[in-house]
Amino acid sequence: MAFSVIGFSVIQLMGEYLFTQRTRDDQRIAENLAEAFSDYLVAFDAQSMYDAALETARAQQSRVLVLDSLCVVQVDTASEMNGQRFITTEIDGVLKGSEGGYGFYEAGSGSAGNYWLRAALNGFSGANAMTGVYASPIQNGDNLLGVLVYISQVQEIYENLRDIQIKILTWMALVALAVLVINALVLRTITRPIGELNEGISRMSKGDLSARVRVRGKNEFAGLARAFNSMSERLEQLDASRSQFVSNASHELKTPLSTMKILIETLMYQDPMDPAMTKEFLTDVNKEIDRLNGIVSDLLTLVNIDSGMKLNLQELDIGGLLQEQVKRLSPLARENGIELDCQVKESLEVNGDALKLQQVVYNIIDNAIKYTPRGGEVHCTLNRAGKKAIIRVQDTGVGIPEADLPHIFDRFYRVDKARSRETGGTGLGLSIVKQFVLLHGGNITAKSAPGKGSTFIIELPLAEKKKES
Ligand SMILES: Nc1ncnc2c1ncn2[C@@H]1O[C@H](COP(=O)(O)OP(=O)(O)O)[C@@H](O)[C@H]1O
Ligand SMILES: [Mg+2]
Known part of the structure; x- marks a missing residue:
């Protein structure tokens, strides 16, 4: 977006610059001519006027027309429109008192709506060529003696501008393409590992501790994947050792319990009770209770250690x-x-x-x-x-x-x-x-x-x- 804004601004500025430059040049030439012609007209020196017009037209590859105050062509460097009436918006403006006006037309197209204008342009530039028309008053003091029409080619400016446009558009397309390619690559290197990691985490949060993700390359994501894998591995080990611990502990607790049960049942069904034997059995039961007590306190100690025991130093x-x-x-x-x-x-x-x-x-x-x-x-x-x-x-x-x-x-x-x-x-x-x-x-x-x-x-x-x- 930034690139296209810059691109369009550059095109715009270039166009403005080139056309302003041309308008100013044309205006200067036309005004100089109009001033000279005013003298020739006053002196009825048609030949000098014609020569000057022709010289300028040749030098600038332009067409010069001189119209009298009734818009009848008196001089045409292309010798086509002599004696014809010719009027355009710019000429009309000058007749109404403006100091001159510029217009751009495409020869042979609808933009040059006036028949005579079309004729004037067609006789001068090729079909569809952009043409500039500048009208300047020829004055003697406050009297309007006639109108000078200066017609010049601006096709070249248009073409230059179009070249620049095409270049900028091509670059923009290339940049867009590069952005797309880079985007795709970035997607591959960023979103894919994140997606996999995400999947691994959700598998783990559902209780599947065997979840592992693929480690690709050597970038930060690979590090993250490796960290995730070692974390899940550690969790899996912890989980396994916890189950092992619980099962071992239950087994250890069960052994003295079953011994005691057998001893007590034997005592219960003894009839009549033999005091010596009873005493012996009760001594055994007492030993088993001590054993149980020992196991339970060891287990409690371990639980305390696991949950971060504090030392009394x-x-x-x-x-x-x-x-x-x-x-x-x-x-x-x-x-x-x-x-x-x-x-x-x-x-x-x-x-x-x-x-x-x-x-x-x-x-x-x-x-x-x-x-x-x-x-x-x-x-x-x-x-x-x-x-x-x-x-x-x-x-x-x-x-x-x-x-x-x-x-x-x-x-x-x-x-x-x-x-x-x-x-x-x-x-x-x-x-x-x-x-x-x-x-x-x-x-x-x-x-x-x-x-x-x-x-x-x-x-x-x-x-x-x-x-x-
Ligand atoms: N000094 C020793 N001589 C021989 N074996 C020992 C010795 N100390 C410990 N062990 C062995 O290590 C095992 C674990 O010891 P311990 O954790 O204290 O358990 P226990 O409750 O069996 O004493 C013992 O069962 C025994 O096989
Ligand atoms: Mg021991």
């Missing part, structure tokens, strides 16, 4: 914490015939949540005791490595097969299901431990040699020493 003496937990577990170790010891080389401070770090240390040592046969050893150490506190819990237990090692921190993962259940494990302990350590900005790893023992290594960032003011 304070400066802790991590060596003291480790020793405390070792002391807490000593009776269990003794019961299981395991030698448990602890070595703290230096006192180290970490910024941590006391309850959570206690749980971490407790769980790791508890596992070490649980998965170590009678007569084994569990050694705990605390060391410093750069800006980290390193807690190492080493046992001489059953160890963990290499294939299971990468999974032991997964939820519900247990290497030996039967053995683990026997020891009251749920497979949630290590996953909680790992989450807690990560929340503290630390890390936990495990090394193991099956049959020989395992080592769990916890790294925690040391508290920044406060600068003394």
